[in-house]
Amino acid sequence: MGSILKFGTLGAKGLGAISLTVFLSGSIAASFAPYLSILATQSFRLSPNEFAVMLALGAITELFASFYFGLKTDHSGKRRFTSLVLSTLTFFGALLLTIQPDKPIFFLVHAIVWPISGAISGQLLAMANRCTTDWDSFDKDKAFAYIRAVLALPFILLPLLWSWLLQSDWEITSVYPFSAFIALGIFIVCLKGLPSDIAPSKKMPDARNLIDSFKPSLTRIALLRVFFLSMLTVGPGLYLLAVGLVFIEIEERNASDVGSFVALISFLEIPLMIIFPLLLKFLTKPELLAVGSAIYAVFLFSFVKMAASEYLYLSAIMGAAGAAIILTIPIAYLQEAMTDTPGVAGAFLTTIGTISGLINALILAMVSAYDGILVIGIVGGIVVLIGGAGILILERCNTISAGAS
Numbered sequence: 001m002g003s004i005l006k007f008g009t010l011g012a013k014g015l016g017a018i019s020l021t022v023f024l025s026g027s028i029a030a031s032f033a034p035y036l037s038i039l040a041t042q043s044f045r046l047s048p049n050e051f052a053v054m055l056a057l058g059a060i061t062e063l064f065a066s067f068y069f070g071l072k073t074d075h076s077g078k079r080r081f082t083s084l085v086l087s088t089l090t091f092f093g094a095l096l097l098t099i100q101p102d103k104p105i106f107f108l109v110h111a112i113v114w115p116i117s118g119a120i121s122g123q124l125l126a127m128a129n130r131c132t133t134d135w136d137s138f139d140k141d142k143a144f145a146y147i148r149a150v151l152a153l154p155f156i157l158l159p160l161l162w163s164w165l166l167q168s169d170w171e172i173t174s175v176y177p178f179s180a181f182i183a184l185g186i187f188i189v190c191l192k193g194l195p196s197d198i199a200p201s202k203k204m205p206d207a208r209n210l211i212d213s214f215k216p217s218l219t220r221i222a223l224l225r226v227f228f229l230s231m232l233t234v235g236p237g238l239y240l241l242a243v244g245l246v247f248i249e250i251e252e253r254n255a256s257d258v259g260s261f262v263a264l265i266s267f268l269e270i271p272l273m274i275i276f277p278l279l280l281k282f283l284t285k286p287e288l289l290a291v292g293s294a295i296y297a298v299f300l301f302s303f304v305k306m307a308a309s310e311y312l313y314l315s316a317i318m319g320a321a322g323a324a325i326i327l328t329i330p331i332a333y334l335q336e337a338m339t340d341t342p343g344v345a346g347a348f349l350t351t352i353g354t355i356s357g358l359i360n361a362l363i364l365a366m367v368s369a370y371d372g373i374l375v376i377g378i379v380g381g382i383v384v385l386i387g388g389a390g391i392l393i394l395e396r397c398n399t400i401s402a403g404a405s
Contacts, residue, residue, distance in 0.1 A: 014131040015143065017193030018124050019150045021083070024186045025120065026151040028090065030158035031175040031182075034262045036110075037244040038255060043173055044106040052361040054111045055241075059357030062115035066350030069119045070126070079123045080194045087186040089117035094180035101173050120186075122350055125331065127195055141277045141332045148328045149273040155266035163259030172255065224394050226348055229330050230355035231387030232289060235296040236323050237353070238360045238380045239303065245364075246373050250308045264313060268320030273328050285333045286395040292325025293388020297381035304377030326384075359383060 032039065040046040046054065069086070073079045093113035096105050128147055132140045166172060243261060247253035279288055299318035306312045334348055363383075366375050 014195040015128060015147070017189060017195070018128050018131070019147055020193065021120075021124055021186055021189050022147055022151050023154060024182055024189065025090075025124075026154035027158055027182050028094075028179045030154040030262075030266075031162060031178055033240050034159055034258050035162070035172055035175065035244055035255065037241055038248060038258070039172060039175075040106070040110075041245075042248075044101075044103045046103065046107070049365065050107075052365040054107055055361040055364070056358050057111040058115040059354040059361070061112055062118045062357075063351055063354035065116040065119040066122045070122050070350075073123060073126070079127050080190060080196060083120050083123050083190045083194060084187060086117045086120040086123070087183060087190050089113060090120075090186065091180055091183035093117065094176050094183055097173070097176035098180055101176065119350065125349065131195065141280060142274075144332045145273050145277040145328050148331060149270045152266045152269045152273060152327075156263045156270070159259035159263040159266070161259075163256040163263070166259070167256050221394070221398055222348070225334070225391070226351050227355070228387050228390035228394060229334075230352045231359070231383050232293050232391065233326055233330065233352055234356045234359050234363075234380060234387065235293075235300060235384040236327055237356050238363060238376065239300065239319065239323075241360055241364065242304070242373070242376045242380075246304060246307045246376070249373060252308055261313070261316065265316045265319045265323065268316060269324045269327075272321055272324035276324050276328065277332075284395070285329050286392045288325055289329055289333070290388040290392040292322050292329070293384050294322075296322025296326055297385045298322075300377045300381040300384065302377075304374055307373075 037051070040051045040054065041048070069082050073082050093109040096113070097109055125144075125147075128144065132143050135143065162170075162172075162175070165174070240262070244255070244258050247258050247261075248255070276288065283291070295318055299315055299322055302315045303312070303319065306315055330352070331349065363376060363379050366379065
């Protein structure tokens with residue numbers, strides 16, 4: 001009952017606007033992410049190595065942008081203003097690819113423009129953290145799970161829409177004018193609905209510059225958390241990049257199948273994202289993450305191997321279960337560990353995405369070098385398993401060390 005009542009508070013109203021912004025941002029991502037490998041290699045004629053370079057550069061750009069805006073807004077508190085700027089950049093990138101859909105512009109938008117605008121995710125999470133600052137840990141975990149479930153919703157609706165549109169002979173590059181339209185909606189919601197700019201955290205150090213203010217967060221355990229979480233979250237990103245590459249290599253599959261498969265996994269993810277945090281009454285976050293890594297590793301192994309099989313869609317159950325844990329729990333895990341600097345915590349989440357993106361680019365380069373999509377499942381699964389086990393061992397060692405001291 002307490003959780004229901006919270007959705008009548010000002011904090012929850014702020015969460016409503018944040019959730020809508022997340023949904024709209026997810027609608028853009030869900031429109032192009034499942035098809036990015038097809039867009040790159042077939043529509044815009046990037047070579048596999050050029051595609052890997054674009055992914056790596058985009059990941060690095062998003063890292064620097066997220067840290068810059070995260071640290072800047074931890075000092076200034078101007079999160080809504082920053083979100084407006086970043087949503088404008090999202091529109092600009094989509095407009096460029098609508099007006100001039102060629103290879104250099106594609107590379108520029110996906111390697112520079114949209115990775116910078118992607119820093120809005122850290123701002124939204126930081127605002128959500130402030131909106132729930134007085135909630136207890138269990139309700140806060142559920143709130144972040146709901147937000148992540150909202151992000152999964154477009155990955156049901158939009159891939160199905162694009163699957164139908166592609167079957168109706170629409171061009172796959174139509175995702176860009178659609179994204180421009182959605183970006184305008186994001187700007188309006190940011191302007192009218194997001195919480196007003198919040199005063200900077202009183203606990204932030206009075207540093208001379210942004211780099212100095214970030215140094216206290218660079219503890220050994222924080223860096224190890226980022227490292228292992230990066231390996232753990234390789235799975236969902238790799239699957240989204242690989243599904244198009246895998247399907248176009250198989251005679252029985254086509255681009256419309258990509259949307260159907262992605263939508264099915266997202267459909268199964270949403271209820272699991274809401275249910276799995278309830279397991280935190282019985283398991284710690286590291287234990288649940290380790291379970292999620294094992295499930296997702298099995299999915300990666302089976303997904304690539306079964307891509308041409310009629311039993312492919314059974315693997316979606318494992319993919320949804322593993323992703324529901326891997327995509328939900330790390331948000332609350334890091335925000336809880338860095339409550340004094342929510343902007344930096346959001347930047348750390350982007351760091352995790354950056355490192356994961358670099359690993360994914362390396363794995364895709366290996367696919368090109370060894371000429372085999374099976375590499376995706378084998379290497380990706382091993383990396384995910386190492387990430388889950390690493391988090392569990394790290395936190396248990398940290399608990400033992402804290403108890404000894």
